[in-house]
Ligand SMILES: [Fe+2]
């Protein structure tokens with residue numbers, strides 16, 4: 001079976017590992033059949049498959065049935081004489097084995113990250129049924145397959161480096177289910193239903209981008225196999241965020257075009273998404289993603305940093321790497337400042353980098369409106385809005401950071417977050433379009449296609 005799993009981890013020569021993965025493989029396929037994309041088992045999809053980590057090998061395009069996708073195990077190439085880049089072990093050689101002292105924490109970090117991969121496949125398993133074009137249908141399947149591969153990558157770490165409890169954790173990853181009240185996924189945003197393509201694009205924009213920052217922080221890890229695994233995952237993650245960001249951009253562009261053509265208020269009646277409704281979805285998914293970073297003041301974050309398990313985003317760019325005798329200043333909605341010792345504030349430091357990145361996407365969306373001389377603008381809500389985790393949890397803040405009386409907040413909630421009525425109207429415009437050359441009314445065509453193919457005319461998915 002090792003020749004079935006593309007890999008650069010020398011699977012051929014490690015009989016024990018091969019046996020462990022061979023035991024897990026059928027359960028993985030069972031999981032895919034049960035909660036993977038529904039209704040497209042017979043379809044051939046124009047997908048990229050990683051077959052090596054070289055520039056030519058990591059993105060091979062061709063038609064495949066998704067259940068035949070070759071989920072591979074790839075680590076970025078080893079960096080010679082790599083040293084620990086931060087924390088108490090700064091400057092020491094990186095670890096090729098799990099140190100006994102940090103075993104529990106490392107396992108927890110890996111399992112928490114790994115759990116998000118299958119969760120996202122489960123969350124959008126029904127969306128193929130309402131895809132706006134073959135291009136978009138192909139993209140959602142690409143993301144599904146790559147999240148499956150990310151699960152493989154993390155399960156490899158559990159099997160290879162954590163022995164029996166690693167294997168048990170790997171089994172649990174296939175047992176938990178997104179949104180299941182009895183055995184849910186670990187993180188909240190990964191239990192939230194992704195019911196339509198607005199959810200999905202926002203999810204890819206904001207939750208996958210959280211993934212980018214978490215993976216980048218783990219790419220700094222002193223545990224070298226984790227660093228190498230996550231570095232390779234990041235090459236794939238870039239496309240996931242592109243799908244989300246460009247998806248929202250295309251919706252904004254389409255709505256703006258229709259607003260210019262027809263001077264009417266009820267855009268749903270015209271088959272497009274009003275900007276106000278798009279904004280509510282942004283508000284919801286952005287704040288769910290902020291929660292994924294965890295509490296601003298966190299003893300776990302301090303432990304992870306001190307031990308060299310999890311660094312900052314692009315740690316090399318920081319002027320020093322110990323983060324001792326420094327404080328982080330957390331601004332509260334009432335204007336006061338809470339001072340947090342820097343190591344304890346690493347979640348907030350990572351989140352700040354994330355927020356800045358989200359604003360870059362926002363500027364691109366608003367440029368679509370500016371170009372068309374539409375006055376409305378999209379925005380990202382204040383970090384205290386709609387939070388369930390950390391210093392702002394449960395505060396009745398409006399999206400501009402103003403504290404309201406609780407009853408006013410509850411009364412106005414439907415102005416800022418999607419209501420059941422909004423969702424029903426969104427669902428009503430989302431009818432599938434599966435013919436080459438055509439696209440749904442509510443979204444603009446992509447600027448270009450995939451793998452050198454045209455955006456709309458190419459038959460990205462062949463049905464059988
Ligand atoms: Fe992923």
Ligand SMILES: [Fe+2]
Pocket residue numbers: 147208211237240
């Ligand atoms: Fe992703």
